[in-house]
Amino acid sequence: MMDDTLRDRTPATGAPESLAPAEGEAASRQGNWRAFLRVFLDNRLATAGLILVVAMLLFCFAGPLFYHTQQTKTDLLAQTLPPSHAHPLGTDSYGFDLLGRLMLGGQSSLEVGLASAFLATVFGALYGAISGYAGGALDSAMMRIVDMLLAIPTLVLLLVISAIFRPDLVTLIVIIAALSWLVTARLVRGEALALRDREYVQAVRLMGGKRWRIVMRHIVPNSIGVIVVNATFQVADAILLLAVLSFLGLGLPPPAASWGGILSDGLNYLYDGYWWLIYPAGLAIVLTVVSFNFIGDALRDSLDVRLRGR
């Protein structure tokens, strides 16, 4: 978080080289890819995470094709029913079937998580790459803006933006992305600062390569390791942030559903012993978020050349 101030952090032993393969031969690249895959799959937690994410996606998006429930009309006669044959996970306080509701809520939670992480990553990476490559006054100004936005409490931005805009899926994606691109921008800018002085980038510049082309073809692709790792963590954080927003009453209003909404609604019945309103949704959130965190952690390890083969 302090990359723009500690420029001269040169470790005693060789500085960590950039993460992407330096030599561009096809053979060595394939070798690198294989080494990367091996380290990744060696990490059992990450493999488990990957399987879990796929399972969650299937559950939420393919599940409703096999398990039909109605999720639009409240049924006040079927409120908070315990699990039974008709409702494997019982019903919630609106009378919706909870298993079906978890699928529906998972759809919006996963959509918000993936889409806002994608949006934040694309914008943040471009912003950081441009700022770092441009350097000078432009870099200074662009980074002060990031500093300011980072210094404004998340809470302020969150509450104000969600008070101005009515919460629906797209708004929530934009709000969460607007909060999360800052870290990506800083990370990629740090990479860009290191990359701009590399010989091959200087060579492109000498050959008259356009600035935009250098940023798009050289700076961003060579920072891809940092970008991908960060994007994975962004998905996890976005799903959590959406849950917190729901808890604060700023999430998706019913009949739309999200895991966080189901969970915080269920927590109202903590003292009534309605466990099916709390644990399935809580478990869904934790399992999904933990999976993305495992994957991100393993990606970081397998992209770190120094940790390979140990």
Next chain:
Amino acid sequence: MSTYLVRRLVQSIVVIVGVVFITFILVHMLPGGPARAALGPKATPQGVAHFNHVNGLDQPLWRQFLSYFGQLLHGNLGFSYVQNQSVASLVGENLPRDVLLVGSAYVLALAIAIPLGLFQALRRNHFSDYAFTGLTFILYSMPSFLVGFLLIAVFSVQLQIFPSAAPSGSSIASILGDPRALVLPVVTLSAISIAAFSRYMRSAALENLALDYIRTARAKGASTSGVVLRHLLRNSLLPIVTLVGLSLPTVVAGALVTEEVFNFPGMGLLFFKSAQVQDYPVLIGFSLFVGIATVVGNLFADVAYGVLDPRVRLVAQPS
């Protein structure tokens, strides 16, 4: 070093002014306006106009900003529209409670995370490392309100050891008079920090373990515990010092979710409630304090790093 500090201070002031400016614009974009919120739904148009006039809200935005900023330079943070108190006294009341809550959560988190991360690094890829990695990741992946409610379910509802509501007293003394009520909020808050801190500690220790000086110390015949405590621990603490600096703003901003779960009156809840009634002066004052804490924390983290790690030179190059 001194040119570096001067440069950083100037940057910090620019950032803080920017924070005040952006927050000022943001809160004025809130729909409805504070008059409606303060006077209630039955307010007459005359009442609203009077309220806006008294509080200067009928002036153009740039003039409102200039007069607010002028007052700020004189140390005047303004007066709450809703609560019959100045912003300074509201902050003075809520901030110490948060320092107690968040501060003790950080102390607890550090006390657990530093030994844990060190232990995991030394046992890398053993079963215990995997087990603790899994555990900390699960903690890190839980929404904080879920952690809080689960703790309430177990320790308050089932076992009835700790109360589910935070201390109700308003002064620090009365909160400390009932320390049991602080246990669950503090544990909730530290759970997530433990996960993050121990992760940093583990990777820092892993990186240091691969360096030559550890091998040298070993080769000289230093004992394992000597190497771990004298060399590894000290050098691996560097990123933690940075993290502590970067955590400073959360001490000031409070922990809204935890405060909401345990009904603990801190800065987070103060802000949340003020946002609902559009109490501009409180909202902007809150941002100002958190902004200052962010900048100071960053500065502390960087300078501390420079002092502790002689390899880092703080340079006043244009950034």
